[in-house]
Amino acid sequence: xxxxxxxxxxxxxxxxxxxxxxxxxxxxxxxxxxxNPLCGDRVAVTLALGGGRVIDIRCEVKGCAICRAAGxxxxxxxxxxxxxxxxxxxxxxxxxxxxxxxxxxxxxDADGAREASAATADPTGASEWGPLAALLEARRFPNRRRCxxxxxxxxxxxxxxxxxx
Amino acid sequence: MEMAExxxxxxxxxxxxxxxxxxxxxxxxxxxxxxxxxxxxxxDNAATTQKPDVVIDAxxxxxxxxxxxxxxxxxxxxxxxxxxxxxxxxxxxxxxxxERAEEVIFTSGCTAAINLAAYAWGDEQVGAGxxxxxxxxxxxxxxxxxxxxxxxxxxxxxxxxxxxxxEIDLERLSATLSARTRxxxxxxxxxxxGGESPLGEISALCQRVGACLLVDGAQxxxxxPVDVRxxxxxxxxFSGHKAYGPSGVGVLYARRERLxxxxxxxxxxxxxxxxxxxxxxxxxxxxxFEAGTPNLEGxxxxxxxxEYLAAIGLDTVRAHDxxxxxxxxxxxxxxxxxxxxxxxxxxxxxVSFVFGDVHAHDVSTILDQAxxxxxxxxxxxxxxxxxxxxxxxxxxxxxxxxTPADVDALVTALGKVREVFG
Numbered sequence: 100x101x102x103x104x105x106x107x108x109x110x111x112x113x114x115x116x117x118x119x120x121x122x123x124x125x126x127x128x129x130x131x132x133x134x135n136p137l138c139g140d141r142v143a144v145t146l147a148l149g150g151g152r153v154i155d156i157r158c159e160v161k162g163c164a165i166c167r168a169a170g171x172x173x174x175x176x177x178x179x180x181x182x183x184x185x186x187x188x189x190x191x192x193x194x195x196x197x198x199x200x201x202x203x204x205x206x207x208d209a210d211g212a213r214e215a216s217a218a219t220a221d222p223t224g225a226s227e228w229g230p231l232a233a234l235l236e237a238r239r240f241p242n243r244r245r246c247x248x249x250x251x252x253x254x255x256x257x258x259x260x261x262x263x264x
Numbered sequence: 265m266e267m268a269e270x271x272x273x274x275x276x277x278x279x280x281x282x283x284x285x286x287x288x289x290x291x292x293x294x295x296x297x298x299x300x301x302x303x304x305x306x307x308d309n310a311a312t313t314q315k316p317d318v319v320i321d322a323x324x325x326x327x328x329x330x331x332x333x334x335x336x337x338x339x340x341x342x343x344x345x346x347x348x349x350x351x352x353x354x355x356x357x358x359x360x361x362x363e364r365a366e367e368v369i370f371t372s373g374c375t376a377a378i379n380l381a382a383y384a385w386g387d388e389q390v391g392a393g394x395x396x397x398x399x400x401x402x403x404x405x406x407x408x409x410x411x412x413x414x415x416x417x418x419x420x421x422x423x424x425x426x427x428x429x430x431e432i433d434l435e436r437l438s439a440t441l442s443a444r445t446r447x448x449x450x451x452x453x454x455x456x457x458g459g460e461s462p463l464g465e466i467s468a469l470c471q472r473v474g475a476c477l478l479v480d481g482a483q484x485x486x487x488x489p490v491d492v493r494x495x496x497x498x499x500x501x502f503s504g505h506k507a508y509g510p511s512g513v514g515v516l517y518a519r520r521e522r523l524x525x526x527x528x529x530x531x532x533x534x535x536x537x538x539x540x541x542x543x544x545x546x547x548x549x550x551x552x553f554e555a556g557t558p559n560l561e562g563x564x565x566x567x568x569x570x571e572y573l574a575a576i577g578l579d580t581v582r583a584h585d586x587x588x589x590x591x592x593x594x595x596x597x598x599x600x601x602x603x604x605x606x607x608x609x610x611x612x613x614x615v616s617f618v619f620g621d622v623h624a625h626d627v628s629t630i631l632d633q634a635x636x637x638x639x640x641x642x643x644x645x646x647x648x649x650x651x652x653x654x655x656x657x658x659x660x661x662x663x664x665x666x667t668p669a670d671v672d673a674l675v676t677a678l679g680k681v682r683e684v685f686g
Contacts (some may be wrong), residue, residue, distance in 0.1 A: 101633075102300065102633050103629075103630060103633050103680070103684055106629060107626075107684050107685075112684075112685075137641055138623075138624070138625050138640065138641050138642070138655075138656050139641070139642055139649075139655035139656050140625075140655075161655070162623060162625075162655075163623030163624075163625040163626045164622070164623060164626045164685070165625075165626070166623075240629060243625065243629060246625065
């Protein structure tokens with residue numbers, strides 16, 4: 100697969116074109132918003148939490164394809180899940196995304212080095228991540244990592260900041 | 265190419281009238297690499313330029329030959345350091361046409377230069393009820409220092425809006441200027457639209473009410489001849505790294521009358537005359553404003569960079585940049601889906617655009633895979649982007665080594681965006 104094919108695989112483009120759980124909940128229990136000052140991407144996460152679970156979630160994204168897809172895939176990954184699981188997934192995802200990628204920082208022509216895919220180089224393996232593996236490919240584009248992480252960061256803030264608090 | 269051959273070429277710039285970007289690019293070793301399997305096409309020169317061998321070698325040589333602190337010590341290396349530093353100041357003075365070397369203050373860059381003016385001059389000369397004028401075209405570094413100054417001094421910041429084309433609205437400027445206006449801060453060349461500001465008219469308007477004029481020359485100094493006396497400006501700021509020199513060095517030109525109005529800002533070594541426990545007296549300009557050990561290797565690199573530019577000739581560079589910018593605007597306008605952002609009367613060196621509804625960052629990543637480096641984002645010019653109603657743009661910006669073929673490579677690479685996003 101080409102480099103671009105890895106950054107923009109069909110699954111990601113599909114979420115970009117038709118984001119799931121898009122918009123805002125009318126009466127969320129928790130919410131947060133924020134933006135990436137570098138590119139102006141904006142994300143708002145509204146949550147309905149109850150019984151220790153994410154009952155419902157909406158993620159509103161104004162930004163690039165990766166940011167839009169990330170919001171959609173994040174919402175899909177956490178809806179219905181227990182809060183403990185969500186917190187663990189969130190931490191695991193953000194730390195996997197933050198891992199240094201040797202290939203992208205190699206000097207000179209990195210074409211050869213980049214052949215090593217982020218998902219396959221990851222000891223945890225692509226299978227464990229399911230569709231989120233596509234998002235982790237942003238790791239190989241250091242200036243695009245924030246596009247993949249922003250919705251998760253806003254989710255984390257939403258979980259910590261009750262509506263009106 | 266052999267190093268010897270490359271150096272020889274750098275030391276013998278093209279004879280006047282025989283400009284060849286293809287030949288100049290051989291002076292820049294970083295341009296000879298491949299990115300994404302294709303030759304690098306570097307079109308992000310408004311962010312920073314690549315460096316020619318003469319600059320790289322001069323900085324390396326500064327360390328190899330032995331470094332010393334500037335204006336401190338009487339040994340041979342110290343004397344050499346001081347001479348090299350003042351040589352750079354003299355070079356910068358001649359480049360911008362300053363009357364005296366002391367009017368050229370070295371800073372860590374353009375941002376530091378404008379902040380120095382805002383603190384050292386502004387805090388002394390601007391008070392409650394006074395007004396500062398900036399424009400919606402300004403880079404944050406020529407807006408925020410004035411915002412902060414106004415907050416500190418109880419003054420008022422007025423921001424001049426832009427025309428539909430993205431030009432500074434001179435009528436509004438004229439109507440806003442008053443006896444209360446202490447300073448007008450304006451860019452020489454916009455880092456978003458590439459528009460060259462009508463500084464002659466702006467300067468005349470300032471003089472009518474006795475306002476000072478500060479010009480942000482970050483995008484201009486490596487693109488066109490600058491003559492601070494002809495411009496009749498009070499301050500002129502620029503950085504070295506956008507003019508083929510190293511990062512971490514820049515210049516604030518301050519006309520002598522303004523120097524006299526400026527109080528010391530950063531205090532410490534190298535800027536004092538007599539130090540007493542309770543009260544000290546300070547050196548005169550420029551040392552007065554250059555506290556601490558200066559960036560000698562930066563100044564040495566800047567000296568070589570400005571020498572390199574002067575050898576090509578700024579008139580020649582301007583003609584090259586204008587022609588290339590015209591070519592780029594015409595070529596980009598023909599690409600389906602591309603919309604140019606801003607339509608200045610005199611564009612030079614910079615062109616911003618958006619590509620359909622595909623986000624600038626996505627486009628930029630795709631272009632990068634074809635070896636084409638452009639900037640995507642708000643370019644630290646939020647007010648200008650708000651004016652144009654866009655969150656982010658793509659920006660191609662040119663240098664002495666760019667050719668029409670680079671623009672063609674950009675246009676070809678834009679075709680790949682459709683392959684991904686349909």
